[in-house]
Amino acid sequence: xxxxxxxxxxxxxxxxxxxxxxxxxxxxxxxxxxxxxxxxxxxxxxxxxxxxxxxxxxxxxxxxxxxxxxxxxxxxxxxxxxxxxxxxxxxxxxxxxxxxxxxxxxxxxxxxxxxxxxxxxxxxxxxxxxxxxxxxxxxxxxxxxxxxxxxxxxxxxxxxxxxxxxxxxxxxxxxxxxxxxxxxxxxxxxxxxxxxxxxxxxxxxxxxxxxxxxxxxxxxxxxxxxxxxxxxxxxxxxxxxxxxxxxxxxxxxxxxxxxxxxxxxxxxxxxxxxxxxxxxxxxxxxxxxxxxxxxxxxxxxxxxxxxxxxxxxxxxxxxxxxxxxxxxxxxxxxxxxxxxxxxxxxxxxxxxxxxxxxxxxxxxxxxxxxxxxxxxxxxxxxxxxxxxxxxxxxxxxxxxxxxxxxxxxxxxxxxxxxxxxxxxxxxxxxxxxxxxxxxxxxxxxxxxxxxxxxxxxxxxxxxxxxxxxxxxxxxxxxxxxxxxxxxxxxxxxxxxxx
Numbered sequence: 222x223x224x225x226x227x228x229x230x231x232x233x234x235x236x237x238x239x240x241x242x243x244x245x246x247x248x249x250x251x252x253x254x255x256x257x258x259x260x261x262x263x264x265x266x267x268x269x270x271x272x273x274x275x276x277x278x279x280x281x282x283x284x285x286x287x288x289x290x291x292x293x294x295x296x297x298x299x300x301x302x303x304x305x306x307x308x309x310x311x312x313x314x315x316x317x318x319x320x321x322x323x324x325x326x327x328x329x330x331x332x333x334x335x336x337x338x339x340x341x342x343x344x345x346x347x348x349x350x351x352x353x354x355x356x357x358x359x360x361x362x363x364x365x366x367x368x369x370x371x372x373x374x375x376x377x378x379x380x381x382x383x384x385x386x387x388x389x390x391x392x393x394x395x396x397x398x399x400x401x402x403x404x405x406x407x408x409x410x411x412x413x414x415x416x417x418x419x420x421x422x423x424x425x426x427x428x429x430x431x432x433x434x435x436x437x438x439x440x441x442x443x444x445x446x447x448x449x450x451x452x453x454x455x456x457x458x459x460x461x462x463x464x465x466x467x468x469x470x471x472x473x474x475x476x477x478x479x480x481x482x483x484x485x486x487x488x489x490x491x492x493x494x495x496x497x498x499x500x501x502x503x504x505x506x507x508x509x510x511x512x513x514x515x516x517x518x519x520x521x522x523x524x525x526x527x528x529x530x531x532x533x534x535x536x537x538x539x540x541x542x543x544x545x546x547x548x549x550x551x552x553x554x555x556x557x558x559x560x561x562x563x564x565x566x567x568x569x570x571x572x573x574x575x576x577x578x579x580x581x582x583x584x585x586x587x588x589x590x591x592x593x594x595x596x597x598x599x600x601x602x603x604x605x606x607x608x609x610x611x612x613x614x615x616x617x618x619x620x621x622x623x624x625x626x627x628x629x630x631x632x633x634x635x636x637x638x639x640x641x642x643x644x645x646x647x648x649x650x651x652x653x654x655x656x657x658x659x660x661x662x663x664x665x666x667x668x669x670x671x672x673x674x675x676x677x678x679x680x681x682x683x684x685x686x687x688x689x690x691x692x693x694x695x696x697x698x699x700x701x702x703x704x705x706x707x708x709x710x711x712x713x714x715x716x717x718x719x
Contacts, residue, residue, distance in 0.1 A: 223295040251278070265568070298670075331362065349498065444458040466510055562585050
């Protein structure tokens with residue numbers, strides 16, 4: 222019987238494939254970096270064909286490294302960058318435009334008009350989201366109205382919409398399956414997260430034809446099979462989730478009150494609220510954490526647009542480091558007497574501020590400030606922004622405020638002990654780093670393995686979670702509050718500067 226699993230982890234800056242055995246131990250991995258396209262300030266695009274080619278190439282490479290043939294693989298799980306939006310021709314599978322990435326802000330004015338017309342309360346009540354360019358609906362409208370002939374094609378049923386998971390599923394199945402999972406559908410601003418169905422009124426409000434939309438499925442189940450020519454024989458596709466929800470699964474955060482935060486290009490913190498849809502009063506998002514057997518588990522989410530991307534900016538923009546791993550040693554040389562704050566609002570500010578027009582700023586510079594101080598400020602910004610989210614979550618959900626919060630972390634930035642220690646210090650809460658750091662891919666693989674009958678149920682999987690290191694807060698309370706007050710002042714200045 223096939224006993225291996227393949228996870229496709231299609232992220233914002235790279236595409237990866239990881240082969241796992243039946244015990245969810247990694248066997249082999251492959252990765253391709255993804256080019257970022259910036260046609261105008263605030264615009265971010267990806268080449269969908271590049272994503273597709275990298276997906277096929279990395280799966281083949283991971284299979285080869287692990288010595289696996291298609292007959293050995295019980296299922297494929299897909300995790301993906303969320304909200305990134307594509308329209309393609311049903312007849313050919315060809316995208317009509319580059320993918321508009323979740324970070325893109327080109328539809329800010331459209332969202333402002335809808336907000337001025339009084340539509341945000343209905344959107345928030347049904348979708349758990351706010352009116353922001355971050356989500357897919359306004360991106361779909363931009364493509365329909367700006368690409369020649371697109372709206373007419375859509376009205377004629379000739380186009381399909383999908384986030385990256387949906388596009389990959391379409392391509393992997395040779396155009397036979399147009400479907401997404403509930404966690405990705407919940408990020409479009411078109412899904413009623415109570416019913417789990419596309420909402421007719423929201424589609425009319427935005428001007429999105431229903432014919433564009435895919436079928437919405439559970440996160441674990443039969444999605445289809447790959448075309449035989451891709452990997453030597455058909456392979457079942459059995460799992461799908463947005464990357465942050467996949468990481469929530471991979472971290473075993475199945476009980477209400479458990480929280481995880483992923484530090485990749487951006488930072489995304491999810492707090493499991495179980496079957497309870499908690500309506501945020503502090504501009505957080507209410508979202509679907511996962512859906513299994515038709516039952517939805519909800520979460521409060523805080524989205525930070527820039528985390529690791531700030532380190533990329535130090536490398537590619539300021540050129541004060543040669544590679545990302547240089548940032549820690551550089552930051553360690555910072556003068557303790559300097560207190561520099563970097564507000565990384567390069568593409569606006571996410572939760573809990575939701576200011577699409579805000580832009581990045583640096584505060585506290587003196588003649589002694591230099592590369593080390595800016596590098597430290599970039600790393601510390603992650604901690605400050607996470608505290609913003611945690612405080613909002615505690616205010617929204619008394620259950621979270623009453624219990625001691627332990628934050629489970631993952632993502633590339635968590636490899637830095639110094640960054641994780643500062644995170645624990647500024648939160649005044651323990652931070653747990655797991656042994657298995659590939660939690661997004663692990664979650665996708667688990668969802669596939671669950672459907673294949675290889676993996677245990679949620680409780681059994683959660684019991685397998687293993688701690689690598691717990692970071693306990695050790696900063697003095699007075700220093701913690703002084704530093705955080707400086708951050709809040711920097712945020713206030715950034716919000717008013719525009």
